[in-house]
Amino acid sequence: MYAFDVERPTSVADAVAALGKEEAQALGGGQTLIPTLKQRLAMPSVLVSLTGIAEIQGVCKDDDGRVCIGGGTKHAVVAKEAAAHYPALAELASHIGDPAVRNRGTIGGSLANNDPSACYPAAALGSGATIVTNTREIAADDYFQGMFTTALDEGEIITEVKFPVPEKAKYMKFEQPASRFALVGVFVAKYADGVRVAVTGASNDGVFRWSEAEAALSKDFSAGALDGLSVPGDGMISDLHGSGDYRAHLVAVMTKRAVAAAH
Amino acid sequence: MPKDNGIGASTKRREDVRFLTGHGKYTDDINVLHQTYVHFLRSDVAHGKITSIDTAEAAKMPGVVRIFTGADFEGVGGLPCGWQVTDRHGEPMKEPPHPVLAQGKVRHVGEPIAAVVADTLAEARDAAEAIMVEIEDLPAAVDMKAALKDGAPKVHDELSDNLCYDWGFVEENKGAVEEAIKNAAHVTTLELVNNRLVANPMEPRVALGDYNRSDDMSTLYTTSQNPHVIRLLMGAFVLGIPEHKLRVVAPDVGGGFGTKIFHYAEEAFCTFAARQIKRPVKWTSTRSEAFMSDAHGRDHVTKIELALDKDNNFTAIRTETYANMGAYLSTFAPSVPTWLHGTLMAGNYKTPNIYVNVKAVFTNTVPVDAYRGAGRPEATFQLERVIDKAARELGVDPIALRKQNFITEFPYATPVAVEYDTGDYMATMAKLEEIADVKGFAARRAESEKNGKLRGLGINCYIEACGIAPSNLVGQLGARAGLYESATVRVNATGTISVMTGSHSHGQGHETAFPQVVAEMLGIDESMIDIVHGDTANTPMGMGTYGSRSIAVGGSAMVRATEKIINKAKKIAAHLMEASEADIELKDGAFSVAGTDKSVAWGDVTLAAYVPHNYPLEDIEPGLEETAFYDPSNFTYPSGAYCCEVEVDPETGKVTVERFAAADDFGNIINPMIVSGQVHGGIAQGIGQALLENCAYDENGQLLSASYMDYAMPRADDVPFYQVDHSCQTPCTHNPLGVKGCGEAGAIGSPPAVINAVVDALQSGGHKVTHIDMPATPSRVWAAMQG
């Protein structure tokens, strides 16, 4: 780690002000950022901790029935408090990392980081969620822009994420054996106006929607509707843990399983 | 009633109280006044020529005390290798120098190039970034077979090639083996990889060097399994510090698994630098550094052939193995693929002709050395895999094929130079079949199939040579050290006891199990006895802990010393009771005169020894303290049979271990609970090797699995509840406790069972898979199923 200062604002406004300083960076739960700093791969001069900002914490429902999760809400809190409103989302949160990670890591940090193997991006894209920041609202379809890349501007803070609640949904995660992030994770959500299928872990371009599967499932929400459908192995991540073809194969398997288990 | 004291009692591990409550004292917990910190600048390329190192700017950075480079070590010895292997042609292995800091060239990612010593670690790291190093990249030798081809990049320019040695064992058997293979009714051939592993003890390595000008004494605090060995190697071969001026302390050590046996550059550096700057120097490895500087394990590429006659009797075994040494010879590296591997190739079977060929190869990778089991897992894996393959090819039951070929008479001299003293392989196999419920497998398989899963059952046996080792024998085999062990039993005036042992406990539970032995011999309570270990200043010269040797060799030394104590105490008791020494009996902590009701308590005798008012001073010295050194006459030969049941998800290739049973013969057992725990841990590591762990390099010698993000360690939910049994006991015939050692068995015996089970599962699903290399990850299993 290089030396840095820490600021602990208690409001979004103060946080935004603090992030205006040169080389300032937001600190959520630190589960990604702190290891990065320890490796000396980043050199912020100020870390602006978001954990003391009450207004971006917690889970509630808005007037449109959407589940709204504060950007600073920890995975463990989502696992518990979203369970009644959006079980598939709560389940996803409950399988991120280990208890230590879930009690520090936040939804805002996860979405801001947009790791190609992270779980939340699949939920956000698969639910057609809205990412709310201190300046604007961004539709999930516009938010994810390739691995580790998002629509966020410098110093922009995720304050809330709004999830429309589907009739049925399920996240199926096939774990990478070492990190236990998603080798392939598929989030399937059935809404009155159609089905969304978002895939994480697999593509070199980060989380993506599998539109063919969405079309098929929108007509017939059954695992059988996916028979014969596949994604190409080209463009899929190929590494120590699996080839592109293997990942492509898993996309189909996990999608079927998610449909079969959706509730 | 189970015993609650002495040999055979499942006494709870007393050391766990401090470990589990955070009161352990590890090397990193030790801090010395005026301490400095060192950060090593390590190579990020696998192979290159160092054209310049400029430390001028870095040396001016805040807090920097001194920067060292290879040039500072020109007059200093390199890291020695403790074992010399002689090749097939009678030539000694190639033994290139192993510098503390790189000299002229870097030979693996992670090799230390420079060391910055500063007041704080952050300052040391900052300054290290300001060092300008120019390295001219050279192509790397990574794949062993490619590294042996003409024109391959040479790891060591001064050597003719990358071949460290070409070893034949037993060379005289070669012709007979060829003949037997030619005449065989059936030959099964298998090519396989024994995957490279990173030991990953929970506690990374730490070294703290201190130098005291007042008495010219150097002290090294280090995470070692064998502090005396480090003192000897570092003092005599590297730094030229006489032993009486060098103290090595290995306090609580958080796991070793072999990788903390070896003498490392960082230890020598901290000791050396502390003398130079006259301040203590501390290094604490990060996990990232551990991945690229702790000696790795395994990494063999093997072809094995098993020949059988028309009745399925084994007639010959021939193996050819490429063993990766990495860039330099780590302390015991040459012995692992040879004497710890070739000698075990008979396994549990009476195969008359065996020939083992091992080519040890230098590559631009981290040095490879002993890791839990060391050589024996590699032998067991290939042998038990090829037997399984043979059974499938011949359409015979793998258990029956093994039983048919079991050694049944002991002692048994194998064609690979060792003599098994005892064993009962039929008994362990029968016990295994019972605890694994092999009969119930068909029903369990049917159940799995109903759930869309393929289920497989894998069996294997193992034999290991433990209690390492008879010094005269290993001396002939190239060991440059003796492998005895020592103990001093110091009885205090009030009868309590401190046992100073050369064995080192780094998780094994010596502090609990060793007192059980002494308590049993004296008939006193275990709580009266403490074990002292890990400090050359207060323990007799000992060789430390590895090779499942502590109870067999260290425990035997303790028995011998305790016998001396008993002899002397009897003399004192005889005097106190005015009886003849020959009539004195020791029972339940009291000395009595046979045939009378006269008796004196243990404590009265010990008090008399130290308060010798009424004492035969003309015949015996006061005090009650004895030392013994024990050198075994043979290895011990634990053996067993293991069974694994897996489920394979045919859609994803994911393997889950559903059941695992282990029937071991460890001879006599001191603490059954600790033994079970050792087996549990070993099996977890074996399952880790079989399904998860893979230390991978790319073709440029970059470490691909350099953190837990990519290196998969086994976790609690990767392993099932085990059925372990050690009731089959054929005591060792040549040590006083009849013990064989249990530390490595689990890691040796489990990988083949897992892979045999995976192959069985895949074949049950109609897949024509005859072998799958470890780790059998989901992607590999899936690829295998695709054909």
Ligand SMILES: Cc1cc2nc3c(=O)[nH]c(=O)nc-3n(C[C@H](O)[C@H](O)[C@H](O)COP(=O)(O)OP(=O)(O)OC[C@H]3O[C@@H](n4cnc5c(N)ncnc54)[C@H](O)[C@@H]3O)c2cc1C
């Ligand atoms: C052992 C381990 C296992 C894990 N397993 C999984 C897993 O299975 N699945 C998974 O999805 N993830 C996993 N993670 C990652 C985890 O979910 C992290 O918590 C998450 O990636 C980052 O969240 P954080 O709050 O810790 O963010 P930080 O690490 O604090 O920050 C990450 C980045 O986001 C920025 N940031 C943080 N909060 C905000 C905000 N509100 N607005 C804008 N920018 C912000 C920071 O500036 C930084 O750039 C794992 C992590 C670890 C250490």
